[in-house]
Amino acid sequence: MHRHFIIYKPYGYLSQFYSNSKQQQKKRFLGDLYDFPENAMAIGRLDEKSEGLLLITTDGKTSDFVNSQKVNxxxxxxxxxxxxxxxxxxxxxxxxxxxxxxxxxxxxxxxxxxxxxxxxxxxxxxxxxxxxxxxxxxxxxxxxxxxxxxxxxxxxxxxxxxxxxxxxxGAIQLNSMNSGDVIEVNEFSLNF
Known part of the structure; x- marks a missing residue:
């Protein structure tokens, strides 16, 4: 079973879970918000100064589909x-x-x-x-x-x-999420 998450990425966080780079050791990462599965990946990215809706999944096919030009x-x-x-x-x-x-x-x-x-x-x-x-x-x-x-x-x-x-x-909206919120959703909730 794959796992899927909807998060409100806060300003100042990198769209990655950790880094081995010495220059980035003082940065904040998605892994600081939640204990995501080891094989989780961010679908697309938001730069450090951007915020908002970010999807996390363990399913490469879902990631590829959302990153394709089929999803607004x-x-x-x-x-x-x-x-x-x-x-x-x-x-x-x-x-x-x-x-x-x-x-x-x-x-x-x-x-x-x-x-x-x-x-x-x-x-x-x-x-x-x-x-x-x-x-x-x-x-x-x-x-x-x-x-x-x-x-x-x-x-x-x-x-x-x-x-x-x-x-x-797609059809997934930020709605009333607060900065830093993480919601785990089932596969059927992912309507693109």
Whole structure:
């Protein structure tokens, strides 16, 4: 029997369970949140400064399927500035970003400005507030996942990302989970 977990990866954690690297010994890892099975793997990754929904499984087939371009992932990004309709249109159509030393055009995706601030747990590290200029929240739904793609995309249209939270993978949503929560689910709960 394979085991599956839904977690809210907190800001400041690496999307791995441990590291033998001396440079990373003081970092925080997923294994600090829960005693995952030895053969568990994170499905996709969130960088250290990103947070939100992360799936963990012991099933390589599930991991491969979710990492394929068949499953959408939705992110909420707090961006620096009041994002324009023009910038949103560019994001929707695809923008040029750097990936592995080469230029890459992102695939068309769903992007819209959130009208209200999403209800998310407070982040452990303070984010600058509106006293330093306006900010806005956008929803970006992708079916690809290049390294730091959402951050690179918002930057490419002139709005750097201040906070990034993955809120959905397929039909699985973050809902009211708190930062650091881990929920073990059965295989039939994984609707993508």
């Amino acid at each position: 992932k939705e992110y909420y990004a707090l961006v620096d500035g009041d994002i324009s309709e023009e910038a949103i249109a560019k994001l929707q159509a695809g923008v040029e970003i750097g990936f592995e030393g080469k230029k890459y055009i992102t695939k068309p995706c769903k992007v819209f400005k959130l009208e209200t601030i999403p209800e998310l747990p407070e982040r452990s590290k303070k984010i600058r507030d509106d006293r330093h200029g306006p900010t806005s929240w956008v929803s970006i739904t992708l079916n690809e996942g290049k390294f730091r793609q959402v951050r690179k995309m918002t930057s490419a249209v002139g709005f750097s990302t201040l906070r990034l939270v993955r809120v959905r993978v």
